[in-house]
Amino acid sequence: MSQLAQEIIDAIVDLVPDERSLLACALTAPSFVYASQRRIFYSISIQNVAACNRLAAILTKSPHLGQYTRMLSLNIHGMPLDWACLEPIVSATTQVEQLAIKGSHKKTPLHVNSSLLVLLLSQSLRCVALAHLDLPAYVIAVVLTECEEVCLFDISIPFDSADQEFPASPSLPLWHLDLSDSTNAIIPFLIRPRQQGFSQFLTHLSIGESRSESMKGLLDICASTLESLEIEFTHPFILPKLPALSHLELRIRADRPDLRETIPMSIALVLFRPPQLRSLVVAIIECAARRAFDWSMFTRIGWSEWVGRDNGLIGLHAEERGDAQLISVHFSLRYLERKLEPERYANFVTTIKAQLPRVLEAGFLTFSQRVSFVLLILRFSSAD
Known part of the structure; x- marks a missing residue:
């Protein structure tokens, strides 16, 4: 939104409370009403039927307000199948650039509503x-x-369209793909021969829960072109050659019984490849309901594996690989609940520092804690 001259703001403040003059109205309307409408309707979040009905009523009466919307977030869980209230919203919001739609864990059938399909196919x-x-595929x-x-989390494809293939000829190169594919539907769809073109220009890839054989095919x-990879470490695997990769994030769930062995095992992935790696993040995901690991006990256990990891990371930091050098090793404690826990975080930091003394001394070991949950609409790069 453009900035107003301070003289205009001062004049509005002086005139509006005391006068109903033509000058006051002339200053107020263009300076505040239009600018406020743009700001208010720029980003819209609809979380229930009541909110949907209210917005539909507003846009039915004043459809021009929809042209200001650039970000639209819809939670359609619990809405009736016809979702009639969405029609005036979709017809008015013709300039949406960022769209997030969330259904239920039982997989809401989005394709039965024509308004949502129109929205998804918007140019x-x-x-x-x-x-x-x-x-539908x-x-x-x-x-x-x-x-x-594009972010696709636990998407199902109806059986009657699952075997269809679509030649990939992107009009805009897809460069950022964020996936969680516990049903093993999306990644197999992407690695079919005629559809591999969808992923050929990816520079940023994030993979949550998925099956190993499909994940490897997508990485290949x-x-x-891949420059940034975020991946959940569920089992030992070998990364393919990733010549352009500069950022790698490994996510590990703290409730797994072999957590002690898994953390140093995951770090081993980066010691031989990729050649351009500059930043490594190890993110530990905790859930209170399944929390069993005591970080304060961690330092009492001697692990020879950590010595090799400590030395290996120092080697990548000191090694001259053209313009590439490992300059950051970051450990992040993340909570599935919306609450930070300072005591657990302090034990976590102390624990990791004790295992990587050379990296700590070299000054490129850092830490953070945050809530793991991120709204769908905030997962795009422009939300950073």
Whole structure:
């Protein structure tokens, strides 16, 4: 929003409380009303039917307000299947660039509503995030073709469209893909021969829960262009050659019984490849309901594996690899609940420092804690 001259603001403040003059109205209307409308309707979040009905009523009366909307977030869980209140919203919000739609864990059948399909096929979209939905394969193909950033979390594809193939010819190169594929539906769709073009220009890839064989196939497709990779470490595996990768984030769930062995094992992934790595993040995901690991006990256990990891990271830090050098090793404690725990975090920091003394002394070991949950609409790069 453009900034107003201080003289205009001072004049408005002086005139509006005391006068109903033509000058006061002339200053107030263009200076505040239009600018406020743009700011208010720029980002809209609809979390229930009542909010949907209210917004539909506003846009039915004043449809021009929809042109200001650039970010739209919809939680359609619990809405009736016809979702009639969405029609005036979709018809008015013709300039949406970032869209997030969340269904239920039972996979809401989004394709039965024509308004949502129109919204998903909008030419203005650049970023789309979809979670817990049942989607036809052709809709997924259109989103991957037309958008630059796509997040797909636990998406199901109806059986009658699961075997369809769509030649990938992206109008906008998809460079950021964020996936969680516990149902093993999306990644197998992406690695089919005629659809591999969707992923060939990826520079940023995030993979949550998925099956190993599918994940490896996707990494192979985008290996030559990938610069940033975030991946959940569920079992030992070997990364393919990733010549351009500069940032790697490994996510590990703290409730796994072999956590002690898993952390140093995951770090071993980076000691031989990729050659351009500059930043390593190890993120530990904790859930209070399943928390069993005592970080304060960690330092009482001698692990020879850590000595090798400490020396290996120092080697990458000191090694001259052209312009590449490992300059950051970051450990992040993340909570699934919306609450930080300072005492656990302090024990966590003390523990890791004790295991990587050389990295700590060299000054490139850092720490953080945060809540793991991130809203769908905030997962795009422009939300940073």
